[in-house]
Amino acid sequence: MSAETTLGGSKWFDVLKRVPPWVSHRASAVWFLPLAASLCTLPSFASGYAMTLAVEVMIAGVFASGINLLTGYTGLVSLGQAMFLGLGGYGIAIGTALLGWPLWVSAPVTLVAVAAIAAAIGAICTRTRGVEFLLITLAFSQMFYGAAIKLRWTNGSDGMSGIPRPDLSLLGVNADSPSTFYYYVLAVAVFALVLLWRIVNSPFGSILIGIRENERRMMAMGYAVANYKIGSFALAAMVCAVAGILQSQYTYFVNPDSMSWQASGEGVLMVIIGGANVILGPFVGAAVFVVVKQALSLITDEYHLFFGIFFMLVVAFFRGGVLGAINTLIGKRR
Amino acid sequence: MSALEIRNLRKAFGGLQVISDLDLRVPSGQRHAVIGPNGAGKTTLFNIITGWQPPTSGEILIQGIPVQQGRPDLVTRGGLSRSFQKNMLLESVTVLENLRVACQAFHASRHSMFRSCRSFSDVVRKAQDAAEQMHLDNVLQRNVNELSYGQKRQLEVAIALCAEPRILLMDEPAAGTSPDERANLIRLINGLSSELTILLVEHDMDVVFAICDVITVLSYGKVLATGTKAEIQSNPRVIEAYLGQHHA
Amino acid sequence: MQLFLVQLLNGVQLSMLVFLLAVGLTLIFGLMNILNLAHGAFFTMGAYFGLVVANKTGSFWLALLIGPLLPFVAGFALQFFVLQPLAQRGRSTHLDLALLTFGLLFATAGAVEYIYGSAFHSIATPDFLKGRVALLGIEYPLYRLFIITVGVAIALALVLVIDRTLVGAKLRAGVDNREMVTALGININVLFALVFGFGSALAGFAGVVSAPVMSVYSNMGIGIVVTTFVVVVVGGLGNLKGSFYASLIVGMTDTFAQAFLPEAELFAIYALLIVVMIFRPQGLFGAAGRIA
Numbered sequence: 001m002s003a004e005t006t007l008g009g010s011k012w013f014d015v016l017k018r019v020p021p022w023v024s025h026r027a028s029a030v031w032f033l034p035l036a037a038s039l040c041t042l043p044s045f046a047s048g049y050a051m052t053l054a055v056e057v058m059i060a061g062v063f064a065s066g067i068n069l070l071t072g073y074t075g076l077v078s079l080g081q082a083m084f085l086g087l088g089g090y091g092i093a094i095g096t097a098l099l100g101w102p103l104w105v106s107a108p109v110t111l112v113a114v115a116a117i118a119a120a121i122g123a124i125c126t127r128t129r130g131v132e133f134l135l136i137t138l139a140f141s142q143m144f145y146g147a148a149i150k151l152r153w154t155n156g157s158d159g160m161s162g163i164p165r166p167d168l169s170l171l172g173v174n175a176d177s178p179s180t181f182y183y184y185v186l187a188v189a190v191f192a193l194v195l196l197w198r199i200v201n202s203p204f205g206s207i208l209i210g211i212r213e214n215e216r217r218m219m220a221m222g223y224a225v226a227n228y229k230i231g232s233f234a235l236a237a238m239v240c241a242v243a244g245i246l247q248s249q250y251t252y253f254v255n256p257d258s259m260s261w262q263a264s265g266e267g268v269l270m271v272i273i274g275g276a277n278v279i280l281g282p283f284v285g286a287a288v289f290v291v292v293k294q295a296l297s298l299i300t301d302e303y304h305l306f307f308g309i310f311f312m313l314v315v316a317f318f319r320g321g322v323l324g325a326i327n328t329l330i331g332k333r334r
Numbered sequence: 335m336s337a338l339e340i341r342n343l344r345k346a347f348g349g350l351q352v353i354s355d356l357d358l359r360v361p362s363g364q365r366h367a368v369i370g371p372n373g374a375g376k377t378t379l380f381n382i383i384t385g386w387q388p389p390t391s392g393e394i395l396i397q398g399i400p401v402q403q404g405r406p407d408l409v410t411r412g413g414l415s416r417s418f419q420k421n422m423l424l425e426s427v428t429v430l431e432n433l434r435v436a437c438q439a440f441h442a443s444r445h446s447m448f449r450s451c452r453s454f455s456d457v458v459r460k461a462q463d464a465a466e467q468m469h470l471d472n473v474l475q476r477n478v479n480e481l482s483y484g485q486k487r488q489l490e491v492a493i494a495l496c497a498e499p500r501i502l503l504m505d506e507p508a509a510g511t512s513p514d515e516r517a518n519l520i521r522l523i524n525g526l527s528s529e530l531t532i533l534l535v536e537h538d539m540d541v542v543f544a545i546c547d548v549i550t551v552l553s554y555g556k557v558l559a560t561g562t563k564a565e566i567q568s569n570p571r572v573i574e575a576y577l578g579q580h581h582a
Numbered sequence: 583m584q585l586f587l588v589q590l591l592n593g594v595q596l597s598m599l600v601f602l603l604a605v606g607l608t609l610i611f612g613l614m615n616i617l618n619l620a621h622g623a624f625f626t627m628g629a630y631f632g633l634v635v636a637n638k639t640g641s642f643w644l645a646l647l648i649g650p651l652l653p654f655v656a657g658f659a660l661q662f663f664v665l666q667p668l669a670q671r672g673r674s675t676h677l678d679l680a681l682l683t684f685g686l687l688f689a690t691a692g693a694v695e696y697i698y699g700s701a702f703h704s705i706a707t708p709d710f711l712k713g714r715v716a717l718l719g720i721e722y723p724l725y726r727l728f729i730i731t732v733g734v735a736i737a738l739a740l741v742l743v744i745d746r747t748l749v750g751a752k753l754r755a756g757v758d759n760r761e762m763v764t765a766l767g768i769n770i771n772v773l774f775a776l777v778f779g780f781g782s783a784l785a786g787f788a789g790v791v792s793a794p795v796m797s798v799y800s801n802m803g804i805g806i807v808v809t810t811f812v813v814v815v816v817g818g819l820g821n822l823k824g825s826f827y828a829s830l831i832v833g834m835t836d837t838f839a840q841a842f843l844p845e846a847e848l849f850a851i852y853a854l855l856i857v858v859m860i861f862r863p864q865g866l867f868g869a870a871g872r873i874a
Contacts, residue, residue, distance in 0.1 A: 041468045077677060079619075079684065124856055127863035131617045131680055132819055135811045136859065138619075142808045143852040150848060202456065203438055204447040213424035220384070220422070222410035222439035224495055265684055272681075301694050308689025315681045316668055 013285050021054050027225045034252060034301040039186060043179035051182050057283070059246045064270035064282030065196055066239030071268065072202060074232040075212030076126070079264050080141030084237040086148065086259030087114050088105040088244025093160040093254050098153070101329030103166055115234045116189035122233030126226060131193070141264055159255025163248045173247075185246055189283075192242060197279050208232050240267075262304075335398045337362040337501050337531040338383070338414070343392035345378055345555070352378050353555040356392070360533055362500070367534045367542045370552035371575070376535045377419065379552070380505050383533075384416045397500060411440070415499035417490045419535075421505040423478050429489060430474040433461035436496035461496065466494035468522050484515030488522065501531040508541045520544045533569040551575070583722050586775070588843045590834075591717075595726045595795075597833025598733025603810040604817070604825040605740065605780030612820025614774050616665060617680040617862035621785055622807030623690035623721035625655035628801045630694070633703055642708035649790035650783040657782025660686075662775035722758075724812020729791055737826050744822065762801045810837065812851050816858045818868025828866060 042054055067081045092114060095106025128255050149157045152281050166184060171178045199205050207228050210218045248254040257263070258309035266289065274285025292310065296303050335451040336359045343356040353375045360366045381387040383394055385406040394401040396412045409472050410416075424432050434451065437460040438444050452458065465471045468488045473481060481489065493509055507523070508516045516538070523532070523545055536542045542549060549566045551574045559566055566572055587821060636642060647681045665679055707725050716720040764770050789802075796802065796864030809832060816827030832851050837852030 051565065056686060077681070124859045127859055128815075130677060131611070132815055132863075132865075134619075134677075134680060135615070135815050135819075136855070139808060139815070139852065139855060143848065146848045198448045198450075201450050202447050203443045203449075203451050204445070206431070206435055206438070206451050207444065210424050212423050213426060217418075217422040217424065217493070219406045220410060220416055220418075220436075221436045221493065223444075224406045224407050252471075260690065265688060268681070268684075285782050290781055302692055305689050305696060306692075308685050308687070309799025311688055312682050312683030315685060316664075 001188070005128055011022050032328045043182055046157060046176060051178055053290060053294065055178075055182055055185050055250060057287045059250060060267075060270060060286035060290060061244055061283035062189050062192050062246065063240055063243035064267050064286050064298070065192060066236045066241075066243065066273045067267045067281075068276055069196060069199070069208075069239060070232055070236035072271055072278075073212060074204065074208040074229065075215075076229065076232070077130075077134055077268070078125075078137040079261065079268065080137030080139075081240050082259050082261070082263035082269055083144040084114055084118060085143035085244040085247065085267075086144060086239035086254070086256070087117065087237075088241030089163075089254035089258055090148065090154060090160070090244075090246035091241070091249070092245050092248055093163050094154065096164055097160055097162050103164060105316070110245065111238050115238050118234040118237030118266065119230055122230040122237075126229040127145055127305060138261060138264070141259060141261060145256055145259045145261075157256055159253060159257075161253045163254060165249045165252075181250070185250070188242065188246060192239060193279065193283070200279060204228075225293050265311070266307075269314065272314055336360055336395075337364075337397060339393075339395040339398075339516050340383070341393045341395070343379075343382065343394070344390045345382060345387070345462060346390045347385055351555060353389075353531065355469070356552075356555070356557055358550060358557070358560075360501075362530055362531055363529055363549055364503050365532045365534070365538055365546040367546040367549045368552060369536060369539075369549060372559075373554070374552040376552060377505060377508060378555075380416065380503055380535060382408075382507050384414065384503065410499070412499050413500035414503060415494040415497040415501070416503040417494040417505060417507060419509055421486045422495070423486060423489060428475055428477055429465065429470055429481070430458075432478060432489060432490075433470075433496055434458055434465050436493045437461045437464065444563065448451075464496050467526070469518070481550040482515075484511050484518065487511055487515065487519060491519075491523070494574065495526075498528070501533065502526075504532065504534045506535055508536065508538050510546055516541060585841070587718060587720050588722065589752075589837055591722055591730070592841075593725065593831075593834035593837035594603075594830070595729050597728050597835055598752050599788050600806065600809055600813055600825055600833055601733050601829035602736065602804060603785050604813040604829055605737070605822060606784040607810060607824045608817065608820055608822060609740075610778055610781040612822065613777055614661075615676050616661075616778075617676070617683065618778075618782075619680060619683040620686040620690055620812075621683075621782070621810065622658060622803030623687065623694075624782040624785035624803075625789040625806065626690075626788070626800070626803035627653045627656060628783075629696060629705075629789030629793050629802060630785070631794060632790035633705055633798050636705045641716030642705065642711075644706060644750070645793075646787070646790050649785035654779040654783035656779075658779030660774045660782075661772060661778035665778075666771055666774065671822055680820060685830045691801075691804070698800055703798040705790070705798065707794040718795055725794055729795070729835075732763050732821060740822060812855050816855060816865055818865025821865065821867045824865055824867030 039054075041052060044055070063081075063085055066084070067078070070081070071077050088110060091110030092103070092106050095101045095109060096103060099106075099108070100290055121140055125140065126132060127138055148154060165181060168175050168180065168184070175181050175184055199253070200208075207218070207223060210221075211224070211225055211228060211232075215225055244254075244258065247258065270285035270289045272282065273283055273288050274281035293303065293307070296306055300306065337358040338358070340356055340358040342356075343353055344351070345353040356375075356581070368379065370376055378387065382389050383401070385401055385403055385408065388403040396409065396414045399412055401412070402408050410448040424435065434457055438451075438454075438457050441454070441457050443449075443457060446454075462471065462474070468491060470485065470488055470492055473485060478486065478489070487507060487509075491502075491504065494502060494504070504523075508519055511519060520541060526532075534542065534543070534546060543563055545569055548560065548562060550560045551566060551569075551572050558571050558575055559569045561569070603621065603625055606624075607618060628649045631652040632645035635648045636645035639645075640753050651731055665682070669679060669680070711725045711728050715724050715727060717727075789798075792806075813828045813832045814825060816824075816832060819826030832854060835850050835854050839846055843850070862868070
């Protein structure tokens with residue numbers, strides 16, 4: 001009984017594979033420049049609230065981009081990526097608060113540690129596929145979540161606070177100010193985006209895509225597929241960890257909730273909404289997600305219930321994400 | 335040294351003996367077909383040769399080197415490339431990309447993570463040559479799901495050729511093709527280098543006779559006979575096996 | 583020695599509870615290739631519904647009998663009205679459906695929290711099963727023995743039904759060849775929905791059964807369902823026998839770790855998972871590993 005069998009002739013993956021319409025070159029020209037311009041000048045015209053939303057969207061976008069590399073591009077659907085988000089945050093917290101290292105030491109050390117842990121976990125998880133992979137990544141993230149709650153030297157479920165923002169005094173600015181922090185996050189997000197874009201268009205990226213398309217054929221071509229899957233897993237984890245670092249710097253705080261299965265689910269939903277296997281997809285998904293979440297929380301306390309329903313509807317009906325659905329409504333255009 | 339040598343191969347699935355005491359020697363440059371009724375073990379044989387399934391016992395040697403089980407990628411590295419009975423293509427990318435990825439497999443550029451694929455023009459050129467060889471150069475930019483079935487079968491073989499193999503295994507290359515597509519495929523395969531050893535599994539006798547010099551007949555996992563077309567057609571055991579099939 | 587025996591029995595008891603959950607999940611997956619990530623919700627649903635029945639009627643046995651009915655209906659409805667139509671229209675594949683149930687997990691977690699709040703409840707042990715029993719030199723709670731008996735009984739019944747009866751044969755046929763079975767006049771959609779309902783009911787049953795020994799609270803499904811996932815992967819997804827033995831192994835591991843190595847308790851079952859995945863990624867009883 002293989003989890004790879006398909007129904008109705010569609011590949012087991014279609015919810016994650018369609019390219020949304022707003023990516024076409026014509027569309028890009030229309031929105032890219034204005035968007036870039038507004039992003040660069042946001043603090044000068046936006047309210048404090050809008051800026052915090054923007055920061056949240058960018059951090060979520062980085063997280064979702066990490067998931068996208070693994071899920072959208074390599075085809076490995078994981079429900080445990082939040083463990084790396086949390087590990088990033090905790091790594092910085094442990095490094096700066098417990099070990100007293102400066103940020104420019106803790107951050108790289110955290111990323112290297114996450115890469116190593118992810119490679120080890122990845123080596124185990126990638127021995128499975130499809131639904132089993134889903135379960136095992138979920139189980140691992142629950143393990144880390146449980147550990148975070150139990151461990152006393154990381155304050156258990158209370159979490160760790162006092163995480164410092166980067167010391168940008170060399171540039172003459174203070175990262176504690178919202179607009180400075182905004183630019184910091186923007187810079188990191190853009191850097192991550194460009195990096196991912198390069199990776200995805202590189203030979204390595206083409207191999208990941210090939211693995212998603214037809215893993216057996218890739219092996220038959222001569223690729224040591226297992227190694228590439230582990231590599232993708234580790235890379236994705238590092239990107240998620242970067243988001244975790246940003247997140248903990250944003251709130252000056254980290255707690256086990258950042259590693260929960262809910263967080264993983266939110267990330268996957270962002271990828272599905274924005275359109276997987278498109279470089280900007282996760283950021284669009286993050287934007288939609290953050291806005292909808294804010295709107296929901298204004299209307300009701302029962303965020304989880306409606307979020308769950310929203311998630312189900314998106315998966316069930318919106319092939320290509322919410323934007324793909326809009327595309328279908330206004331007629332296909334390529 | 336034969337290009338491909340199989341010694342005392344046995345394969346059992348639980349209590350079912352699928353392949354028994356199979357010996358096969360394919361010299362370099364030979365065009366060899368493996369035929370037999372359904373269930374004779376042909377695809378299992380291919381899966382074992384290419385490392386997708388382990389044999390119960392026996393040896394497979396590719397250019398004198400034993401095959402490492404469970405590592406189809408190493409089998410390809412060892413010089414043996416395979417095309418599949420069901421199309422195994424990278425569905426949502428272009429024909430060129432399929433071939434480019436295939437040609438990239440043994441190229442140093444495959445480790446590159448930050449340079450664009452297109453910047454490695456020698457890989458792209460190899461892909462274009464492979465396309466030309468299988469008459470796919472006019473559909474290079476098409477997505478795979480836009481191709482006709484016959485074109486997909488051509489691509490299936492072209493991808494296998496990208497690995498620059500010494501031995502090419504083709505699992506029913508003409509399966510499901512129309513007469514025109516079949517004739518086209520035969521012509522293309524016959525146009526391949528004469529140094530290339532070809533091992534073919536086929537049901538379609540026209541394809542077999544058009545391409546191959548030597549034929550091995552399998553029945554219930556055992557070799558019934560090996561020989562030229564004439565020898566096979568006059569072999570009493572072969573006739574009995576096939577006529578027996580008819581009656582059953 | 584006595585402590586060891588008590589822990590052994592505790593381990594078997596936990597195993598049986600986990601088995602009831604795992605078997606539903608793996609049955610549904612093995613027969614229909616659907617992974618219901620919200621399976622824990624049926625566990626919770628059964629427990630709460632049983633609680634309601636017990637409070638209204640004062641009878642544990644009625645709670646046990648009626649409690650699983652709500653999850654049965656919910657599971658049937660989910661499969662028949664949501665999952666099946668989506669799968670058949672070709673809009674969703676197995677992975678899509680698994681993601682769908684993940685969304686359901688969110689929704690049910692929120693719904694339970696909303697309806698019941700975070701208070702802890704309990705169902706009283708029935709008088710008949712109260713007290714302890716002298717067994718092999720120790721005194722062991724009768725109710726826990728009851729759980730063990732029930733678990734084993736259900737395991738045997740399942741093996742009998744799936745392998746030996748016509749219903750089981752129809753199910754297995756339906757998975758292999760849908761069109762043929764439908765052509766033979768068997769309504770495979772109803773059959774699948776019944777199985778899904780049954781698997782969910784088993785989870786609900788486990789919920790009611792566990793109530794006297796564990797608390798009933800809104801997050802009760804989450805903890806045990808992750809253990810269930812580990813069991814199902816270790817045993818081999820879709821393999822009934824596998825889930826039985828894996829439940830025993832995991833239940834024992836967890837109980838003994840809790841008793842003798844409390845710090846490592848959490849990691850014990852994950853360590854088990856890791857070891858199994860390294861040496862047999864398809865699970866202990868799963869079908870021989872595909873290379874890709």
